[in-house]
Amino acid sequence: MVPGKHKVVFFTGILLIALSLFLPFASGKESLMAWDFSLAGVRLPFIIIPLALACIVAFTFGKIFLTLALSLVLLIIDLTCIFSKEQWKPALKSKFFIDFFKVTWVGWYLLAVGALLIIVATITLFRDRKRAPYLFLMPMLAGIGFLTFFPALFALFISFRKWNILIANKPFVGLANFEKAFSDEYFWRSIWISFKYALGVIPAKILIAFFFAFLIYAIPKFKGFFRVVYFLPTVTSVVAVSVIWNWIYNPYYGVANYVLSVFGIPPVNWLGDPKTAIWAVAAVAVWRGVGYDIIIFLAGLNDIPRTTVEASQIDGANGWQRLRYILIPLMKPSLVFVFITSTIGAIQVFSEIYMMTGGNAETKTAVYYIWEYGFSRLQMGYASTMSLILFAIILTISLIQMRVTRLLKEE
Amino acid sequence: MKRVLSILFMVVLLVFPIIAKTTITHWMHYSPARVELILEMVEEFMAANPDIEIELQAIPEGEYKTKLLAALAAGSGPDVAQIPSNAMTEFYNYGLIQPFPESVVTPESIINDYIPAAVEKLVIEGEVYGVPTDVQTIVLFYNPVLFEAAGLDPNRPPQDWNELIEYARKTTIWQDGKMVQSGWGIAGYHPVVETFMRQAGATFWDESGEKIVFEEAQLEALKFITDAVKVEKVYVPEFGSRWTGFKQIKQAMVFGHGAMVGSFLSTGSKDLVFKTALAPAHPVTGSRANVITNWALVIMSDADDSEAAAKWLTYITSADAQKKWMLKTGELPSLKKVLEDPELLSNDLYVPIFESLKYAVPTFSRGWADPASELREIAYNEIINNNMDPKAALEKAIKEINIYLEETFSQF
Numbered sequence: 001m002v003p004g005k006h007k008v009v010f011f012t013g014i015l016l017i018a019l020s021l022f023l024p025f026a027s028g029k030e031s032l033m034a035w036d037f038s039l040a041g042v043r044l045p046f047i048i049i050p051l052a053l054a055c056i057v058a059f060t061f062g063k064i065f066l067t068l069a070l071s072l073v074l075l076i077i078d079l080t081c082i083f084s085k086e087q088w089k090p091a092l093k094s095k096f097f098i099d100f101f102k103v104t105w106v107g108w109y110l111l112a113v114g115a116l117l118i119i120v121a122t123i124t125l126f127r128d129r130k131r132a133p134y135l136f137l138m139p140m141l142a143g144i145g146f147l148t149f150f151p152a153l154f155a156l157f158i159s160f161r162k163w164n165i166l167i168a169n170k171p172f173v174g175l176a177n178f179e180k181a182f183s184d185e186y187f188w189r190s191i192w193i194s195f196k197y198a199l200g201v202i203p204a205k206i207l208i209a210f211f212f213a214f215l216i217y218a219i220p221k222f223k224g225f226f227r228v229v230y231f232l233p234t235v236t237s238v239v240a241v242s243v244i245w246n247w248i249y250n251p252y253y254g255v256a257n258y259v260l261s262v263f264g265i266p267p268v269n270w271l272g273d274p275k276t277a278i279w280a281v282a283a284v285a286v287w288r289g290v291g292y293d294i295i296i297f298l299a300g301l302n303d304i305p306r307t308t309v310e311a312s313q314i315d316g317a318n319g320w321q322r323l324r325y326i327l328i329p330l331m332k333p334s335l336v337f338v339f340i341t342s343t344i345g346a347i348q349v350f351s352e353i354y355m356m357t358g359g360n361a362e363t364k365t366a367v368y369y370i371w372e373y374g375f376s377r378l379q380m381g382y383a384s385t386m387s388l389i390l391f392a393i394i395l396t397i398s399l400i401q402m403r404v405t406r407l408l409k410e411e
Numbered sequence: 412m413k414r415v416l417s418i419l420f421m422v423v424l425l426v427f428p429i430i431a432k433t434t435i436t437h438w439m440h441y442s443p444a445r446v447e448l449i450l451e452m453v454e455e456f457m458a459a460n461p462d463i464e465i466e467l468q469a470i471p472e473g474e475y476k477t478k479l480l481a482a483l484a485a486g487s488g489p490d491v492a493q494i495p496s497n498a499m500t501e502f503y504n505y506g507l508i509q510p511f512p513e514s515v516v517t518p519e520s521i522i523n524d525y526i527p528a529a530v531e532k533l534v535i536e537g538e539v540y541g542v543p544t545d546v547q548t549i550v551l552f553y554n555p556v557l558f559e560a561a562g563l564d565p566n567r568p569p570q571d572w573n574e575l576i577e578y579a580r581k582t583t584i585w586q587d588g589k590m591v592q593s594g595w596g597i598a599g600y601h602p603v604v605e606t607f608m609r610q611a612g613a614t615f616w617d618e619s620g621e622k623i624v625f626e627e628a629q630l631e632a633l634k635f636i637t638d639a640v641k642v643e644k645v646y647v648p649e650f651g652s653r654w655t656g657f658k659q660i661k662q663a664m665v666f667g668h669g670a671m672v673g674s675f676l677s678t679g680s681k682d683l684v685f686k687t688a689l690a691p692a693h694p695v696t697g698s699r700a701n702v703i704t705n706w707a708l709v710i711m712s713d714a715d716d717s718e719a720a721a722k723w724l725t726y727i728t729s730a731d732a733q734k735k736w737m738l739k740t741g742e743l744p745s746l747k748k749v750l751e752d753p754e755l756l757s758n759d760l761y762v763p764i765f766e767s768l769k770y771a772v773p774t775f776s777r778g779w780a781d782p783a784s785e786l787r788e789i790a791y792n793e794i795i796n797n798n799m800d801p802k803a804a805l806e807k808a809i810k811e812i813n814i815y816l817e818e819t820f821s822q823f
Contacts, residue, residue, distance in 0.1 A: 167822055251652065372780075
């Protein structure tokens with residue numbers, strides 16, 4: 001049995017929804033009522049009324065999730081129905097929110113408020129114990145949903161369109177963007193450069209991080225100090241790091257060439273020479289990222305039971321044998337995690353390239369090329385297509401990595 | 412009752428100026444000298460126009476275009492901003508800019524008073540949509556001390572391409588297989604490449620004015636520049652930044668914008684001596700054409716008070732203002748009468764720079780992404796880095812430029 005106060009809220013929402021059908025929904029050159037809108041050829045009242053009735057039935061029988069779902073659908077319909085009218089499609093172009101709220105009128109607001117009241121009434125039906133966790137999670141879920149999942153889904157949507165953010169007309173082009181991407185020599189070159197970069201960063205980062213993590217593990221003195229020192233570059237702003245390293249790599253004033261000159265080696269144009277630029281940037285990424293991996297490896301090493309190590313010592317295993325046959329196998333979960341996350345991060349590099357080379361000297365990585373296409377050539381649809389392809393590539397590589405590392409574990 | 416009315420009257424007097432004040436938001440890309448100067452102009456303008464408030468926002472150059480674009484798309488852009496002049500047509504077609512009111516500036520005044528090359532893209536359909544700012548041409552910077560050390564006349568810059576390469580050869584020094592001094596710093600910067608192409612006679616556009624076509628003149632210029640690196644070896648990429656090389660007196664010549672005068676004077680070696688000259692002429696056509704690039708100050712279509720906005724923009728591009736821009740930032744004047752200013756002409760470094768304006772031609776580049784940059788991104792880089800055949804590299808660049816032009820301008 002639904003408590004009284006929830007019924008009041010719920011039916012107030014239903015009443016507002018009913019009222020909204022008789023009041024102007026939008027104002028432009030003329031006032032438009034709900035009847036003047038349609039979705040998929042069906043007039044809006046013929047969608048709203050059945051949904052509202054279904055809400056009433058579901059609510060009466062205590063079907064909380066169904067009521068919630070139906071009220072969310074009502075809210076989504078309210079948010080999107082305005083764009084079904086040709087005259088307001090330009091709201092998709094620019095000034096999205098400012099123009100949108102200039103157009104919407106009383107009926108629209110009543111429908112929105114009504115749907116929200118139904119949602120509130122439904123949520124409050126959940127028992128506190130059931131409701132509380134979701135309420136605690138909601139802000140974070142809302143944030144992730146809005147900032148991560150929604151943009152990802154929207155990218156999928158616009159990848160099938162010629163989408164220029166400054167033009168109202170965004171025609172559907174089917175798979176044309178995908179065809180273009182698969183034949184775009186510069187896109188595949190940028191993917192190759194990203195792979196080259198990743199091949200430089202990943203093994204170096206893992207080996208160096210493991211080495212230092214093992215040192216900290218094996219030599220407990222000043223452990224805390226070294227952990228901080230190695231982690232500091234990770235928490236330093238990538239912009240600040242890039243600016244400093246630009247100076248280190250300066251062909252005339254830089255420390256790097258000074259060190260080379262001490263050994264009689266001629267100066268190198270680190271960031272200007274295509275032969276060295278990508279590796280120079282990779283070195284910075286290794287320096288910056290190694291601290292994070294050290295922490296992960298340290299956690300993995302600390303998780304290994306001391307008794308296992310002591311038992312191997314008693315059995316006569318030397319240091320190298322302990323490392324190879326005890327520590328590394330037991331470290332596999334950490335190694336796999338670092339391997340996969342390093343791969344994903346390396347292939348998606350952008351900030352270091354943007355700050356240090358600006359994409360010059362054969363360092364235009366995939367994300368940089370995508371960014372350039374989206375924000376310089378204003379072709380967001382094509383840029384989204386390339387992002388999806390890159391996502392598919394990274395996903396495939398990650399799945400292969402997980403499969404291979406699982407096979408090694410099983411051995 | 413009287414007291415109430417008096418208080419009401421005073422409140423209105425106090426509040427009315429606040430209500431009546433027009434606020435103009437101005438976005439520009441950041442450079443210390445430009446920001447310092449424009450802040451002075453803001454104070455002067457607001458003192459002279461107490462009903463107008465200017466809110467200035469200077470954004471780092473690397474982020475400027477992205478931020479401006481995102482803001483315009485979201486409807487939270489400025490009232491006035493600077494945009495690359497090659498983006499004018501695109502912005503006009505997007506409906507993002509509005510014409511200057513004729514009460515403030517007329518198309519006739521723009522055409523008659525300004526250097527034609529600087530304003531060619533700013534008058535659209537008979538209306539003024541922008542005023543020029545940050546005008547730059549391409550000039551030659553050379554080090555007379557290094558010339559003299561190589562046995563060249565320190566007061567005679569190269570007059571044509573043949574002399575240019577000859578001087579570059581003579582001032583290039585190798586030691587133990589390593590370049591220790593470059594004769595001519597080259598990076599394939601596209602206004603420089605385009606300058607050489609224009610001098611060779613390139614016109615770029617087909618008859619429809621919608622596509623770029625391959626021309627032998629373009630190839631001749633491109634080969635000349637890349638051969639200087641690959642064959643003559645007057646510069647090698649490993650040598651480092653052409654700007655730092657010149658500033659450190661390790662490089663005899665470099666092409667650049669006139670604004671580099673300030674940079675060389677302030678951040679160059681204390682022993683650096685340099686002069687400026689017109690870009691050397693083509694040996695056959697005799698052309699001294701050089702490419703002018705500039706930004707345009709525009710009024711966004713959202714700006715409520717276009718008259719106030721136009722008043723502000725014409726204030727910061729007036730003759731007096733342009734003189735200040737030149738003296739403090741190296742930005743070239745675009746008003747013809749400022750070019751005759753005796754104070755500006757008294758500095759020998761500026762004379763060739765001003766002279767270059769007479770030979771200036773607008774860049775062929777059209778669009779926010781500056782497609783002429785493909786001359787460097789593709790043509791120059793493919794030849795230098797990947798040993799591609801120059802003709803193939805140029806055709807590849809032209810193909811990409813046309814793809815961009817088609818995808819951008821076919822939308823309108």
